[in-house]
Amino acid sequence: MRKLVGLALLLFSFAAYAADKATAPEITPPANGEDWLKLSSTEKLFWSIGYAQGYADALGKIDVAAGPSSPCTALATRTERQTSTFGKVSGFEVVSGLEKFYSDPANAQIPVGSAIRIYLLQASGKDQTTIQELIETARLLGAEASRRPQK
Amino acid sequence: MGLLRATALVLFSLALFGVADDPLPRVRAKSDAPPANTNEPQSSSTIAYEMPAVTLAVEPIVAAVAVDARDAASAVAQMRDALASNDAPRFEAAYKRAAELGANVSAYEDIEKVWSYANTDPNGAFYGSEMHDRLAARHPGYAQYIERYRLVDGRGNVWYPTSETRQFLAGKVSVVPSVARATVREETSRPAPRHETRRRKHRAVHKAEAALPAPVVNDALANDIRNAAAPPVAAVNAPQPPPVQADMAASGGRATILFVVLSVIAVGLVTLFVRTPGVDEAEPLRPAS
Secondary structure: OHHHHHHHHHHHHHHHHHHHHHHOOOOOOOOEHHHHHHOOHHHHHHHHHHHHHHHHHHHHHHHHHOOOOOHHHHHHHHHHHHOHHHHOOOHHHHHHHHHHHOOOHHHOOOEHHHHHHHHHHHHOOOOHHHHHHHHHHHHHHHHHHHHOOOO | OHHHHHHHHHHHHHHHHHHHOOOOOOEEOHHHOOOOOOOOOOOOOOOOOOOOEEOOOOOOOOOOOOOOOOOHHHHHHHHHHHHHOOOHHHHHHHHHHHHHOOOOOHHHHHHHHHHHHHHHOOOOOEEOHHHHHHHHHHOOOHHHHHHOOOEEOOOOOEEEEHHHHHHHHHHHOOOOOOOOOOOOOOOOOOOOOHHHHHHHHHHHHHHHHHOOOOOOOOOHHHHHHHHHHOOOHHHHHOOOOOOOOOOOOOOOHHHHHHHHHHHHHHHHHHHHHHHOOOOOOOOOOOOOO
């Protein structure tokens, strides 16, 4: 009888673990244009606001964690300079920019991070030829990445 | 000779002045800009920045698309196909071509207006009450449909998404966009172990630092795009490290701890019950001598 109680306890713990794992929510962030277009506009907006905040925080953390003359700081400064528009565009504008960017099916495989940076460069007045070259490069590499089997 | 020198000097000065006089964008002073929350939409004409900002026009990257349609029916078919596949440039071109060929495009007029607005306005993903009221008057059922997607900003202004609106209008002309919306998706592929991800990011940072000038664009962004889109081949071919068995920082960490604790308790109880002799098996009590 006591053995049965012990086994029941063991089974109960297994069942509790399995039930908890099955009900845990899991959402994957958008990787490229295909994923982006599957989101609702509200999801896109909140994702953009969160991405912008995380981006700014990450840049700040790199600056704080590394020394003032370290390669990390130089990279952060350069990246910040390239994407300094991020603090000045609203979440609505980021969503609008990405919607515009992904309204061309040729851009569907471009990763969202690259699309945002291209959009920000465009918004900050980078010349159109450079932007177009970046888009072409990102399209090629995005297509290669989509052909590569997922690990 | 003196006149020639003077003319050359004037021409040189003018050329120098012309080179140096690049048209600079208008710069707004901080005092001109009203304080605003950057996460709220601003109207197209006023951009409120907290710092002095360079205001530049944003032009959409849309290459000219030619539609090869000889009759109205073919143009309309291409327009519907572009609408279904979320291809804005092709839809715009096919819409114009169909109108030129005399097709009745009145059913697609609002779609074209909404999509054109989305692609030209800096806040084109959302629109206000003016367009909402106009669409509500023209399309029965629209107001009820879009109500669930409306957003209210910090100032109490109501905004409606153009993407869902376009989807509704496409449904009115019996076009189902190929992109199916899903609010919550289950992750199908196993995420990379944390230490593997960290290693790859670290390698990407170093590669960006040591990267040679790119052949296409001599820009760090191009290098970053390459690194992001194409992780090093060595990382794919290299033997993968064993996956992390338990990740306490992940969302399942709490459940794992609970499971381990319960398992230890259960094993302890089982051991206790198995090793404790029953009443009938116990030795009889002996009287103390």
